[in-house]
Amino acid sequence: MALNVRLGVSTWLWTSPFHAEEAAVLFGKIASLGYNAVEIAVEDPALIDIPTVKAALEANGLEAIICGAFGPTRDLTSDDEQLQRTGLDYIEACLDIARALGSRFFAGPMYSAVGKARMVAPAQRAIEWERAVVNLRTVCESAAARGLEIALEPLNRFESDLINNVDDLLHLIGDINHPAAKICLDMFHMNIEEPDPEAAIVKSGEKLIHVQVSENYRGTPGTGNASWDAYRRGLEAIGYQGVVSIESFTPENQELAAAVCIWRNLAENQDAFARDGYAFLKKWSVGN
Incomplete structure (x- = not known):
């Protein structure tokens, strides 16, 4: 049985930070490769001119997914x-x-x-957890007022000491206790933190509203040792019908590359990454 999903790719694969002026050319390329959606990484909201980006989305028939960048100056804890x-x-x-x-x-x-990612005393961890809960409940209220939800993403242990896996995130969502709090799973992080990715996806259930993918080494889907069959079985089991989006990063921006520890090119070029990744995901999504 084919997965009823749409395929997307992040602007981070090509550029950082994303500027609205890049939308027409970049979105045209993404659509020409066959993608249904573009994951727009918003590093600086001031660079996102809404009419320009919206026109490029409409011209290319692309769905927009909006994701954020959370450096030390945007720390809710x-x-x-x-x-x-x-x-x-x-x-x-x-x-x-x-x-x-x-x-x-x-x-x-x-x-x-x-x-x-630090070793902190239990008392400090409890304080930071409570800050995350209180602030994210406020975020959920703001999202709901706009008719939106939030998709919270666990990160691996080298990038966060707060939320590393689905169990952590379900605990946090339970404490937030707001219907707008949902889940985004990035299979790169799952490959590090989840002993059983299929079970983790099933555990996420209807709260899972977005999926990001790349290989175990952040490379082109299908070229590494990520547990693609397990991911597919999990998504099938919960009837996931959202976007499956490639998230990796351009090595051209040195600040971004350093932040995500990409020290070499992960593909022949970024266009080849997107082209070959789409071809793999298309076959994977239909079960071939």
């Missing part, structure tokens, strides 16, 4: 209340972008700063 406020303001701006571009959710590891 910080001891510095101003950084928490900066994070909340950034999320509000991204929610406005998502609504304007027709996306039904905003995705990302917005509970804390990416790269915040």
Whole structure:
């Protein structure tokens, strides 16, 4: 049985930060490769001119997925209340972008700063957990007021000390206790943290609203040792009908490459990455 999914790819595969002026050419390329959706990585909301991006989406028949970038200045668990406020303001701006571009959710590891991985005392961890819960409940209220949801993404242990797997995230969502809190799973992180990715997907169930994929080494789907059969069985089991989107990163932007520890080219070029990744995912999604 074929998966009833749409295929997408992140703007991060080619560029960082994404500028609205790039939309016409980049979205045209993405559509020509066969993709149904583009995952727009919003590093700076000021660079996203809504009319320009919307026109490029419509011209190319692409669905928009909006995801965020959460550096140390956007940390909802910080001891510095101003950084928490900066994070909340950034999320509000991204929610406005998502609504304007027709996306039904905003995705990302917005509970804390990416790269915040430390050994801390249980008391401090409890404080930071509670900050994440309180701030994300506020985020959920803001999202719901716009008719949106949020898709929270677990990160591997080298990128976060707060949420590493589906069990962690379900605990957090239970504490947030708001219907807008949902799940985004990135199979790169799952390959590190989930002993049984199929079971993790099944456990996510109807809360899973977005899926990101790449190989175990962040490379082109189908060229590594990621557990593709297990991922497929899990998605089949829960009747997932959303977007499956390639997320990897251009090595051309040195700041981004350093942040995600990409020290070499992962494909012949980024266009080949997207082309070959689409070909693999198309066969994978129909069960061939």
